[in-house]
Amino acid sequence: MLGYIDKIRQISKGLIEDKKVDMIIGFKKGTMPMMNEPCLVKSPKDVEKLVWDSNCGINLANYLTDRKERIGIIAKGCDSRNIVTHIIENKIKREQLVIIGVPCTGMIDKHRLTSMFEGEIEQVTEQNGNITIKGEDFEEILKKNDVLQQNCSVCIHRNPVVYDELVSDLVEEQDVDRYEDVRKIEAMPSEKKWNYFDDLLSTCIRCYACRNACPLCYCPTCFVDESRPQWVGKSDDSIDIRTFHFLRAYHCAGRCTDCGACERACPVGINMRMFTRKLEKDCFEQYGWEAGLSLDERPPLDTYKPEDPDDFIK
Amino acid sequence: MSDWEPKIVAFLCNWCSYGAADLAGVGRMQYPPNIRVIRIPCTGSMSPKFALAALREGADGVWVSG
Amino acid sequence: MEHMGIEPGRIHFSWVSSAESTKFVQVVNEVTEAVKALGPNNHFITKEAKVA
Amino acid sequence: MKVIKIDKKDWVGGLEKSRSAYRLVGPFKENGKQFPVFKELDKGQEPDLTTLNTVISPKSIVFPQSEVMFEYTTDEKSEDCNLLKRPEKNYSPCAVIGIRPYDAAAFLLVQKNFDTPDYRDPYWCDAYEACTFIGMAINNPDNTDFSTSTKSGPFDESGLDVLLVDMKDHFLAKVITDKGDAYLKAAGWTAKVDTDAAIKQIDEMKNKAEVKIASKISFDNIEKKSIMELYEADFWEDVAFACINCGTCTYLCPTCWCFDIQDENHGKSGKRFKNWDGCMFPLFTHHSSGHNPRGIKVMRVRQRFMHKLKYFLDKYEDGIMCVGCGRCTRFCPVNIDIRNVCKLMNS
Numbered sequence: 102m103l104g105y106i107d108k109i110r111q112i113s114k115g116l117i118e119d120k121k122v123d124m125i126i127g128f129k130k131g132t133m134p135m136m137n138e139p140c141l142v143k144s145p146k147d148v149e150k151l152v153w154d155s156n157c158g159i160n161l162a163n164y165l166t167d168r169k170e171r172i173g174i175i176a177k178g179c180d181s182r183n184i185v186t187h188i189i190e191n192k193i194k195r196e197q198l199v200i201i202g203v204p205c206t207g208m209i210d211k212h213r214l215t216s217m218f219e220g221e222i223e224q225v226t227e228q229n230g231n232i233t234i235k236g237e238d239f240e241e242i243l244k245k246n247d248v249l250q251q252n253c254s255v256c257i258h259r260n261p262v263v264y265d266e267l268v269s270d271l272v273e274e275q276d277v278d279r280y281e282d283v284r285k286i287e288a289m290p291s292e293k294k295w296n297y298f299d300d301l302l303s304t305c306i307r308c309y310a311c312r313n314a315c316p317l318c319y320c321p322t323c324f325v326d327e328s329r330p331q332w333v334g335k336s337d338d339s340i341d342i343r344t345f346h347f348l349r350a351y352h353c354a355g356r357c358t359d360c361g362a363c364e365r366a367c368p369v370g371i372n373m374r375m376f377t378r379k380l381e382k383d384c385f386e387q388y389g390w391e392a393g394l395s396l397d398e399r400p401p402l403d404t405y406k407p408e409d410p411d412d413f414i415k
Numbered sequence: 416m417s418d419w420e421p422k423i424v425a426f427l428c429n430w431c432s433y434g435a436a437d438l439a440g441v442g443r444m445q446y447p448p449n450i451r452v453i454r455i456p457c458t459g460s461m462s463p464k465f466a467l468a469a470l471r472e473g474a475d476g477v478w479v480s481g
Numbered sequence: 482m483e484h485m486g487i488e489p490g491r492i493h494f495s496w497v498s499s500a501e502s503t504k505f506v507q508v509v510n511e512v513t514e515a516v517k518a519l520g521p522n523n524h525f526i527t528k529e530a531k532v533a
Numbered sequence: 534m535k536v537i538k539i540d541k542k543d544w545v546g547g548l549e550k551s552r553s554a555y556r557l558v559g560p561f562k563e564n565g566k567q568f569p570v571f572k573e574l575d576k577g578q579e580p581d582l583t584t585l586n587t588v589i590s591p592k593s594i595v596f597p598q599s600e601v602m603f604e605y606t607t608d609e610k611s612e613d614c615n616l617l618k619r620p621e622k623n624y625s626p627c628a629v630i631g632i633r634p635y636d637a638a639a640f641l642l643v644q645k646n647f648d649t650p651d652y653r654d655p656y657w658c659d660a661y662e663a664c665t666f667i668g669m670a671i672n673n674p675d676n677t678d679f680s681t682s683t684k685s686g687p688f689d690e691s692g693l694d695v696l697l698v699d700m701k702d703h704f705l706a707k708v709i710t711d712k713g714d715a716y717l718k719a720a721g722w723t724a725k726v727d728t729d730a731a732i733k734q735i736d737e738m739k740n741k742a743e744v745k746i747a748s749k750i751s752f753d754n755i756e757k758k759s760i761m762e763l764y765e766a767d768f769w770e771d772v773a774f775a776c777i778n779c780g781t782c783t784y785l786c787p788t789c790w791c792f793d794i795q796d797e798n799h800g801k802s803g804k805r806f807k808n809w810d811g812c813m814f815p816l817f818t819h820h821s822s823g824h825n826p827r828g829i830k831v832m833r834v835r836q837r838f839m840h841k842l843k844y845f846l847d848k849y850e851d852g853i854m855c856v857g858c859g860r861c862t863r864f865c866p867v868n869i870d871i872r873n874v875c876k877l878m879n880s
Contacts, residue, residue, distance in 0.1 A: 131868035133677065138868040139775040159867055163777065216567050221585075221675045237673075286484065295486025295524055304566065306589060306598060309814075310779035310866050324464060326816045332464045333471075335795050335808050336599035340525055344467050347485060351463045366866030368781045369588055370567050379484045414481075415495035415508055421516040425509075434499025439506050446506045447513040466482070466492060470525035472799075476516035478493040480508065 177205035179360035181261035182393025202264025207253035252361035314366035350376035547720035637692030639787035677859025783811030
């Protein structure tokens with residue numbers, strides 16, 4: 102993945118110089134290990150700021166919503182699927198975009214790496230599929246594939262689905278069982294499920310980082326901010342916290358691409374994808390639908406077909 | 416617990432089930448008194464937050480009928 | 482919702498035409514029976530928010 | 534001034550002994566959780582002193598995320614009908630064990646807001662006054678720590694009653710206030726050591742720790758610049774671009790004090806709450822007319838940094854509203870770094 106950056110910079114520079122776009126949305130180097138900051142590049146000389154490595158987990162489609170400029174955007178597999186969703190939902194026009202596709206081999210799970218080491222991680226570098234982690238008094242080399250974000254390790258759309266430029270050859274897609282963990286929960290009795298989610302959400306502080314990092318969550322007024330009527334209380338009551346996560350997941354049904362931005366953004370490391378993934382699985386099993394794969398097909402929740410499943414209706 | 420009766424919030428479509436409920440009333444049919452009917456303009460306007468709000472306020476069951 | 486620990490049988494969906502009063506009565510009976518069998522709802526109720 | 538030596542084998546025993554007079558609060562890692570949080574410790578639970586810092590700051594000890602201000606009922610059968618009643622809460626003495634010096638110093642900044650001659654927030658003040666802060670000095674600061682630039686530091690004593698220093702096989706406890714002295718007595722830790730020698734030892738460690746802090750910020754120029762100059766600076770668009778407007782920075786910050794008031798009503802009774810709120814949320818400044826003076830993201834981001842680094846500085850002339858704990862930098866989902874913003878504002 103490291104080799105991509107020269108190509109990314111070269112393409113970006115060309116696009117800006119030829120006035121094909123007004124700006125490029127990409128990542129610049131962060132001030133912390135395993136962190137990159139999304140950034141906006143408007144002039145050819147700033148192109149050098151752009152970076153690309155395995156810490157670009159934030160979904161850049163999030164920064165497109167309702168923009169009017171012509172934009173060049175760097176997109177890995179999940180970003181591109183969310184760009185498709187944005188286009189379908191009229192949040193941006195295809196003509197405005199030049200999509201610089203990046204075949205992706207997964208992002209590093211920073212929560213997990215942080216908790217793996219006692220001391221503080223000071224530097225993380227990657228080379229040939231290996232990650233070198235350095236701290237004050239330790240240094241360790243790990244296989245990148247062993248420390249991927251969970252959503253990346255079960256990702257089956259690593260290559261961008263739409264793109265105008267491509268920075269390298271497409272990578273091989275994985276053949277994995279995507280829903281092993283969801284099935285585990287499905288097999289639990291109700292009471293156990295309830296307790297599982299109670300425990301999962303017990304540290305939530307309702308900072309809404311998951312919502313705001315999500316490219317799907319662009320409603321002008323979120324249901325948790327509605328006050329007439331007020332659907333959900335605003336305190337840190339566990340039921341209200343659960344209502345928030347549950348309804349947010351519902352709003353993402355048939356739209357979520359499992360990009361993992363929510364989980365990555367969470368300061369307290371909650372895997373709220375256990376909600377969205379169940380709905381994703383249901384959409385796939387019942388409607389054969391995966392979000393963001395095609396610009397021409399309408400999502401299952403705004404179409405009706407006679408063969409839609411209806412056995413839950415009496 | 417033996418005298419416990421469930422409270423069920425029923426979200427009924429104005430054009431379908433609400434009409435059926437009306438007809439059942441006109442026909443003097445007997446049915447359990449556990450449901451609390453909320454008439455909605457169309458079941459298409461049903462949102463999951465309605466169901467959650469009902470449970471939050473203490474309903475034991477929710478019934479959505481088109 | 483069942484995924485999250487609400488028991489199956491607390492939430493029901495049905496389709497009753499405005500002419501089907503008998504089906505309406507039948508579904509009310511079914512729903513009531515199902516919920517009765519489950520007993521009182523313990524989840525998702527907020528009588529008062531539990532906070533510090 | 535005196536210094537007490539606490540043998541590590543007397544540590545747990547002393548904590549348990551002090552329970553007869555104090556509630557104990559400290560960082561505690563529940564089974565299966567990734568990190569410790571500050572909570573009231575049940576019998577047998579020990580504070581986790583190994584983690585350098587908690588993700589969520591200990592401000593919640595005196596300023597819970599949600600707190601009931603009062604309850605009411607309109608039920609005429611009740612003798613409390615139409616009365617607003619402040620709920621009973623336990624304000625008995627409480628010892629906060631293992632709080633980090635900058636987190637304790639943060640309370641002093643928040644106090645400027647909650648405890649003034651004109652307005653006194655009884656909830657905050659009562660809880661704060663009940664606390665005795667037994668701080669744990671930081672021997673190995675992490676690389677987002679810039680507390681030496683904010684009038685605090687890894688061995689800062691300003692907010693503490695006792696400063697504990699980990700000397701491997703024992704703790705040195707530097708007694709700072711009478712409150713702290715009382716707690717040590719209640720725990721039965723009374724082994725005095727030669728004060729001068731101990732202070733010298735502690736100062737040495739303090740210097741060592743301070744040298745390790747490589748991040749420095751400066752706000753000399755911010756002080757001199759006018760508010761309008763900073764407000765209209767051209768870097769805000771750039772700073773705010775990546776921001777996703779979540780409240781992580783404000784909720785994890787030990788000095789952020791904003792809250793929202795909510796009523797919750799069930800039948801004839803109800804409660805009024807204080808809930809944390811933050812300047813990052815559009816709803817925070819939304820007027821009932823529909824107008825929002827901080828309607829777009831860049832305004833809200835600017836507000837956060839201007840408040841912390843300029844307005845507060847001007848208003849109290851006693852430093853910035855930041856203790857340099859580094860939480861906002863570390864946990865920001867998109868890596869917005871307050872050190873960089875401060876640098877921009879200062880240049």
